[in-house]
Amino acid sequence: MAKLLKAMKRPAALWGVPMVPLLAVTGVTIIVAIWTSPVLLALLPVEFFLMKSLTRKEPMRFNLIAVWLRVRGSPIANRLFGATTFMPVEHEAVDIKEFIDAMKLNQCATIKKYIPYSSHIHQHVVRSPKSDLYCTWELMGTPFDCESDESLQFGTNQLHGLIRSFEGMPVTFYIHNDRNTFTDNLHKDSGNPYADEVSRLYYASVGLFRRNRLFLTVCYRPFVSLEKAERKRMKDSQKLKELDGALLEMLEIKSTLDTALSRYGARPLGTFTEGSAVFSSQLAFYEYLLTHQWRKVRVTRTPAYDVMGAAALFFSAESGQINHANGT
Incomplete structure (x- = not known):
């Protein structure tokens, strides 16, 4: 295998x-x-x-x-910063010559054209500018300590068979293992001052915990290069009909994976509502992949690549650096 x-x-x-x-x-x-x-x-x-x-x-x-x-970036900005640089926003040319010579912001490459996410076309499906479709699940895992070796091997073979079932289809899978910190606190006021103080001191002494979060992303490319050339000559109504057909195929793939991954506690990422605003946990995860920082991403009519990637990226031969807008 x-x-x-x-x-x-x-x-x-x-x-x-x-x-x-x-x-x-x-x-x-x-x-x-x-x-x-x-x-x-x-x-x-x-x-x-x-x-x-x-x-x-x-x-x-x-x-x-x-x-x-x-991803080589802009040579002028790379020489200025001493690393391959991607800025979160584009800058226009400034009339002040000294400022341009010192900063060269208008000559920096931006991360915008490298972001393959455009908009939500379904609660759990994100479309790219090239009409590729993405779905993502967070895998919570399944208890395995008391499982027999035969049972674990059966699950592994079943998962391999699932992946092989997509052989020949324009489908690819991405696995991301996120290692991060979190806090866990079960403190609750009981009305007993002594017990409450002991509980408070105990949880104050407990440091941060670390955990691994596993994410699975499936990418479906419904239109090959030749079909994309033909689609450029189509009317908007024809393109919309083609996209609706591709979405139905993507939802069939998602339904198959939902069933197969249910034993692993899979939770599909997608849109959710807070108050009168709509946010996307799926775009929030993609934002984390770009900036290594979790933040809410609101779903609007603006393309996702215009609001994502809010960090400056610097890459050299052996290291990289991410500068966030909050100074971290």
Whole structure:
């Protein structure tokens, strides 16, 4: 099973060389050889073995290079701060030349275009700007201390079978393990001054507890690249009809996972109402992934990527830093 899951995550390859970069390099070499000299075709075997040596120890090397190119930020701001920088908001150019030279805020890359969340189209479904659909559950867990090894293995195999049932579908899963602190206090005034004082002193001496919170996110991509090109030529009514059909398919996936994950105490994240305002625990979790800080995210007509990511991000070769608006 481990080998199967590992194979599902590896890119398509020819004798160990990923197909996409191999075809790109081969195509460029052939085109250049046609326009210049056929002698350049002799470089094809050299390029193949060079790419194979690069991916021998790390098959995902070219994927990592592609990710690095996408999140390299703005070179001007990176040189100023000495790290790859993403700001929470965009800044316009300022007329004061000294201020621009000192801060360069209008030249910083923003996190907005990297946020893949747009709006709620269902209580438990969030849509991305590219029409990808997301659902998230918090897994509370299940008692296992007194379970037999056979029962635990049966549950593991059942979960693996569930994941394999989505093979061939444009569906992917993300697991996030959040390690955080919390407080637990059972103090209640009993009317007995002595007992109340003992209880208060006891809980005052107890420090913070730590816990792990496990989250599962499923992403469904209903439209492939060619379909997206065709959708650009559709009318708004046709796009809405296509999106309604994709939402129904996503709700079927959610229903299947709700049933399968019920034994693990799964709780779907979604919208909830406080007073007259609507908030989203799902967007709050995505905000935590971006800023490592929990805060309520209100659901409005404004796209989610305009109100999320309220922190400045700095990345260097070996470390990263998050500066929140409250100074932490």
